[in-house]
Amino acid sequence: MLRRFGVNYAIFSMATDILLTCVALFAALRLVAYIPLHLTNLRGPAVVMPFIYLVVPVLWGLTFLVLSVYDPKRVYRVMDELQIVTIATVASALLFAGLLFLAHRDFSRWVFIIFVALDLVLLLGWRVMVRLLFRISRVPTAEHRVLIIGAGDVGQRVGTMIRDYESMGLTLAGFLDEVTPRVAVDQDFVLHVLGRVEDVREVVQRSNINDVVIALPQRDYAQINELVLALHDLPVQVRVVPDYFSLALYRASVEDFGGLPMINLRDPALNDVQRFVKRLFDLTLAGILTLIVLLPMVIITVLIKLDTKGSTLFRQQRVGENGRLFSMYKFRSMIDGADSMVEGMTEHTDDGHLLFKKANDPRVTRIGRFLRHTSLDELPQLFNVLKGDMSLVGPRPELPWLVGQYEPWQHKRLAVPQGMTGWWQINGRADKPLHLHTEEDLYYVQNYSLWMDIYILLKTPWVVVRGKGAY
Numbered sequence: 001m002l003r004r005f006g007v008n009y010a011i012f013s014m015a016t017d018i019l020l021t022c023v024a025l026f027a028a029l030r031l032v033a034y035i036p037l038h039l040t041n042l043r044g045p046a047v048v049m050p051f052i053y054l055v056v057p058v059l060w061g062l063t064f065l066v067l068s069v070y071d072p073k074r075v076y077r078v079m080d081e082l083q084i085v086t087i088a089t090v091a092s093a094l095l096f097a098g099l100l101f102l103a104h105r106d107f108s109r110w111v112f113i114i115f116v117a118l119d120l121v122l123l124l125g126w127r128v129m130v131r132l133l134f135r136i137s138r139v140p141t142a143e144h145r146v147l148i149i150g151a152g153d154v155g156q157r158v159g160t161m162i163r164d165y166e167s168m169g170l171t172l173a174g175f176l177d178e179v180t181p182r183v184a185v186d187q188d189f190v191l192h193v194l195g196r197v198e199d200v201r202e203v204v205q206r207s208n209i210n211d212v213v214i215a216l217p218q219r220d221y222a223q224i225n226e227l228v229l230a231l232h233d234l235p236v237q238v239r240v241v242p243d244y245f246s247l248a249l250y251r252a253s254v255e256d257f258g259g260l261p262m263i264n265l266r267d268p269a270l271n272d273v274q275r276f277v278k279r280l281f282d283l284t285l286a287g288i289l290t291l292i293v294l295l296p297m298v299i300i301t302v303l304i305k306l307d308t309k310g311s312t313l314f315r316q317q318r319v320g321e322n323g324r325l326f327s328m329y330k331f332r333s334m335i336d337g338a339d340s341m342v343e344g345m346t347e348h349t350d351d352g353h354l355l356f357k358k359a360n361d362p363r364v365t366r367i368g369r370f371l372r373h374t375s376l377d378e379l380p381q382l383f384n385v386l387k388g389d390m391s392l393v394g395p396r397p398e399l400p401w402l403v404g405q406y407e408p409w410q411h412k413r414l415a416v417p418q419g420m421t422g423w424w425q426i427n428g429r430a431d432k433p434l435h436l437h438t439e440e441d442l443y444y445v446q447n448y449s450l451w452m453d454i455y456i457l458l459k460t461p462w463v464v465v466r467g468k469g470a471y
Contacts, residue, residue, distance in 0.1 A: 010070040010072070013069075013070055014061060014064065014065075014070055016126060017060065017061075017064060017069075017123055018057045018060060018061055020119070020122040020123060020126065021056060021057065021060045021119050021122075021123070022053060022056065022057060023122065024115050024118040024119035024122055025048065025052070025053070025056055025115050025119075027114075027118055028111050028112075028114035028115035028118055029048055029111055031114055031118075032108060032110045032111050032114060035110060048107070048111070049104060052104070052107075055096075055099065056096065059092055059095055059096055059099070060092045063088055063091050063092040063095060064088045064092070067084060067087065067088045067091065068084070069084055069085060069088050076165055078128070078131060079449060079451040079452060079455065080449075081127060082124055082127070082128075082451060083449060083450070083451050085123050085124060085127065086120065086124070089116070089119060089120045089123060093112075093116045093119075096112075097112065100112070143171055143210075144170050144171065144210045144211055145171050145173045145207065145208055145209050145210050145211070146162050146170055146171065146172055146173060146209070146210070146211045146212075146213060147173050147174060147175075147176065147194075147200075147203060147204065147207065147209045147211070147212050147213070148162075148172070148174075148175045148176070148212075148213045148215055149175070149176045149177075149197055149200065149212065149213065149214045149215065149216060149227060150175070150176075150177060150214065150215040150216040150217065150220070151175040151176075151177040151191055151193055152177075152215070152216075152217050154215040154216075154217065154241055155175060155177075155213075155215035155216075156191070157215075158213055158215050158241055159172055159175070159191070172192075173192075173194070173207050173209055174192035174193065174194040174203075174207070175191055175192060175193045175194065176193070176194060176195055176196065176197050176199065176200060176203060177193050177196070177197065178196060178197060194207070197223060197227070200212070200227060200230055200231065201230050201231065201234070204231065204234055204236055205234070209236055210236060210237065211236060211237045211238075211239065212227075212231060212236050212237070212238045212239070213239050213240075213241060214227055214238065214239065214240045214241065215241045224240060269412075269415040269416045269445050269446075269448060270416055270448060274448065274450075277450055278391060278417070278450065278453070279388070279391075281392075281450065281453065282385050282391050282392050283385075283386065285392060285457075286382050286385040286386050286392060287386065289382055290382045290383070290386065293379055293382070296376070296379070297379055297380070300312075300331055300371065300376060300379070301331075303367050304331060304332060304367055304368075307365055307366055307367040307368075308332075308335065308365050308367075310332060311332060312331060312332055313329055313330070313331065313332065313380060314329070314330045314331065314332040314333075314334075315327045315328070315329060316328055316330070316399070317399075317400060318397035318398065318399060318400075318418070319397060319398055319399070319400055319403045319414065319418075320389055320390065320397055320414075320417070320418050321414060321415070321416060321417045321418060322414060322415070323403075323411075323414055325400065326384070326389040326390075326397075327389075328381060328384055328389070328390070328397055329380035329381055329383055329384055330377050330378060330380055330381065331371055331376065331377040331379065331380060332365075332368070332377075333364055333365060333367070333368025333369070333371050333372050333377045334363040334364055334365060334368055335363055335365060374464060375464045378420055381420050382420075384420075385420065390417060390418050390419060390420060391416075391417035391418065391419045391420075392419060392420055392421070392453070392457065393419045393420070393421055393422055393452075393453040393456050393457060394416050394417045394418050394419025394422050394444070395413040395414070395416065395418055395419065395422055395424070395441035395444065395445070396418065396419065396422060396424060396425070396441070397418035406438070409442075410438045410442075412442055412445060413438055413441040413442055413445060415445055416444075416445050416448065421456060421457065421460045422440075422441060422444055422456060423440050423441065423443055423444035423452075423456060424440040424441055424444075425456075425460065425463060426456055426459045426460060426463050427440055
């Protein structure tokens, strides 16, 4: 049976990619005939030399292999798979363009452009369709039974992650801990504790375990050597999750340091390439959006002037990336002097956490309530994006006095450019108090990708239309 993320599926994926790439090349040759000749500068029908049909499959196949497109560990998440396929397709196209420049300059540019665009659509499209097919039909994947050693906070987080990837073939067999066998009910899921840590060999053999994850607290690290030795002759993968995993303060990565594998606990949230792409994406899209909403912004300015006295724009000091202060722009939605009433409006939850925003705020004006409900008061922040103070997507910039009340781990949300919208906004908005939406922001920081930004931007209009948590 063809199981997801197995060896046979990888071979099937490679064969499908090569076949669809050849189909895209053949289709591009036919589609270019429908473009007027005066646009293509062709003197006759486009022709592709036979050797091209041999070069393209080899070039695409090798490039996809080198970039690990078929590595199961890199394509568990749909966003990761779409991203790596896009990068591999672009890289293959660039290599193909260089080869054409050296050996076949008469190749039609229109055929090349149509071929690459169509190939990208086909390669991404069939993967999305297969994922939907597996999800709908529940076709079994290549099952990997995972045993977690340690049922503490770290182990439970690993268990939650495995549960989230059940559709990819990961199955949580249970836990081993320093307790007698039992079934305990946790707030997130049922903890099946199969035995004590020293029973690891027996449990692995009895339960057909494929992967063992050691998620012990730091005080029990002395047991790791004993566990590895106990499993050395069994056909299982053994992985260790450091106790630092439970601290959102760190973004750990494994790197080679002078030939020694080490864990880097202060890896930057964005590397130089990601930062460049994110900034270029922000400038392009924010520039286009600013031109589109210019007229609505003029209308909003007039409405604010007619509704209340005072300035139409509200400037407020906020904390940006790495703690840098900047002036954030918004359309004024409150009465004059609203800032002086902050202390009286601030509340705390039952467990002592800060709750800053709430519904039915008496300081909000009539037009301001509409602007907040539709998030139109945020439009001037496009100018903050163009200036470089903010990004289109990122954690929401907070007030300095709120950041002053952060716990140490919460400061990690300032490691990336602060944004107009973000993971928190599409997952609850103001309904979640400060300490909870910070965890949503940290999820974004630790899982950042351009595809994630695009997903958040596409989902934001729907959240705005619903108006949930907007006040």
